[in-house]
Amino acid sequence: MIIDHPLLGPRDAAEFVILGDASLINRPDPEAADAEERFYEYVYLRDNPAGLHRELWYHEQGDRSWLVVTRNTLTHEIAKVELARGIAVNLASASKKKAGRKGGSA
Amino acid sequence: MRYSALSILSQALSGNTGWKPVWREPDPKEHYDVIVVGGGGHGLSTAYYLAKEFGVTKVAVVEKGWLGSGNIGRNTTIIRSNYLLPGNEPFYELSMKLWEGLEQDFNYNAMVSQRGIVNLFHSDSQRDAYARRGNAMVMAGADAELLDEDGVRRLCPFLDFDNARFPIRGGLVQKRGGTARHDAVAWGYARGADSRGVDIIQNCEVTGFDIKNGVCKGVVTSKGRIKADKVAVCVAGSSSRVMAAAGMRLPIESHVLQAFVSEGLKPVLPGVITFGAGHFYISQSDKGGLVFGGDIDGYNTYAQRGNLPVVEDVCEGGMAVMPMIGRARLLRMWGGVMDMSMDGSPFIDKTDINGLYFNGGWCYGGFKATPASGYCYAHLIARGEPHPVATEFRLDRFRRGHIIDEKGAGAQPNLH
Numbered sequence: 001m002i003i004d005h006p007l008l009g010p011r012d013a014a015e016f017v018i019l020g021d022a023s024l025i026n027r028p029d030p031e032a033a034d035a036e037e038r039f040y041e042y043v044y045l046r047d048n049p050a051g052l053h054r055e056l057w058y059h060e061q062g063d064r065s066w067l068v069v070t071r072n073t074l075t076h077e078i079a080k081v082e083l084a085r086g087i088a089v090n091l092a093s094a095s096k097k098k099a100g101r102k103g104g105s106a
Numbered sequence: 107m108r109y110s111a112l113s114i115l116s117q118a119l120s121g122n123t124g125w126k127p128v129w130r131e132p133d134p135k136e137h138y139d140v141i142v143v144g145g146g147g148h149g150l151s152t153a154y155y156l157a158k159e160f161g162v163t164k165v166a167v168v169e170k171g172w173l174g175s176g177n178i179g180r181n182t183t184i185i186r187s188n189y190l191l192p193g194n195e196p197f198y199e200l201s202m203k204l205w206e207g208l209e210q211d212f213n214y215n216a217m218v219s220q221r222g223i224v225n226l227f228h229s230d231s232q233r234d235a236y237a238r239r240g241n242a243m244v245m246a247g248a249d250a251e252l253l254d255e256d257g258v259r260r261l262c263p264f265l266d267f268d269n270a271r272f273p274i275r276g277g278l279v280q281k282r283g284g285t286a287r288h289d290a291v292a293w294g295y296a297r298g299a300d301s302r303g304v305d306i307i308q309n310c311e312v313t314g315f316d317i318k319n320g321v322c323k324g325v326v327t328s329k330g331r332i333k334a335d336k337v338a339v340c341v342a343g344s345s346s347r348v349m350a351a352a353g354m355r356l357p358i359e360s361h362v363l364q365a366f367v368s369e370g371l372k373p374v375l376p377g378v379i380t381f382g383a384g385h386f387y388i389s390q391s392d393k394g395g396l397v398f399g400g401d402i403d404g405y406n407t408y409a410q411r412g413n414l415p416v417v418e419d420v421c422e423g424g425m426a427v428m429p430m431i432g433r434a435r436l437l438r439m440w441g442g443v444m445d446m447s448m449d450g451s452p453f454i455d456k457t458d459i460n461g462l463y464f465n466g467g468w469c470y471g472g473f474k475a476t477p478a479s480g481y482c483y484a485h486l487i488a489r490g491e492p493h494p495v496a497t498e499f500r501l502d503r504f505r506r507g508h509i510i511d512e513k514g515a516g517a518q519p520n521l522h
Binding site: 001012013014017018020021040041043044045046047048049050053055071073074075076 | 249346347350355357358359360404405406407408409413415448504517518519520
């Protein structure tokens, strides 16, 4: 498989290691009332779809960036490659806004 | 018809014209006591033991493709019970005992060949770990023997003992381990189940479940709805897909494992050899081909084919331990899709939905487990309680913190 790195261009997948489902970026809030249940689901349960799957790949033998790769698990075709950092920053600012609206503590 | 020397002789004398199909091809009935979803090794053995040991004969096995078209047709046929943990070892030892009596039990030649398995070690710490494993095996009633370097030299003189990076210091041997003929295992169980009244329905895909108020009353298939008191899912490789139709998320990812066969050679390997430093295992089939494999590809896939970096990795492992295989030509390779569970151990359990049972998460160790998996699953379905050696294979073990982490790799399916 060739992963088209957004900064470095096409790279062999053998340069990367995979962590798994990209939803792992979205770590549950440890302070939440149902944190135990949500961490159980976060750590152990997976959707494991047959088709498009968003997953985290780490460019270990390259620039050491984390990528979110959207890949078809039936054909190995890669539909989209994004920097995980951008997605994580967006997620963090979205959850901050949400917390702000609810009047939660900073 | 029972197979015997006499039946073979009389067929030979009558030109082999009297052989009959080994199982029927029935249409689905309206209602069954138990529907087993999945006609692979585990599904067929479940149906067989349900009928034979537990007296449940109104059973259907529903298979999406043809019988044995999944992982039982796509593995490296090794049987062994060299596990460490108390949740695992007695289960695999029961499986080993069932293998030993299998052919007599179902009157079919599964070519069970106990030619032994040796796990090589390369360092003092690895030797200690294998000594501990061997002790755990003996305590669970299995057999184990720790060999030093000379012992392994006598057994497999052709290995690369003086490899600069991974010199071979010895090995843990299980003499009762070996191989079996994978397709014949499926066929033998199918025949045994069929002759006891089990309907084996091929080319019939389960697309959904008939679940009302938390009770499962049957399945929706490509051949219509079939009702049942109990539905037992047994579709390793596709577990997530099938159980999603029942609204369940599982602690499972699907990964591909590749395997390889060389051209046919004269007998060279005494048994199964595993390389403890890399991940490489090899045996020789009765036709002479070297059958070998290594690591999984490591990412989610349902493609039943792998990628080249792992081919290279497996071949490097092979060359490191056994340089002579560099002269053999590779004949074919294939990939099987497996349920990689979060701790590398399987599930045989009821679900929260009444009447719905789940068996899966076998990672790449499902073949050796075929007899005990079917036996214990049938026990659970028929009696409503787990078999004593399969009490730890629960779906909720992660929530309870009682994982069976044989490899100590944590919740990382691609490391098991």
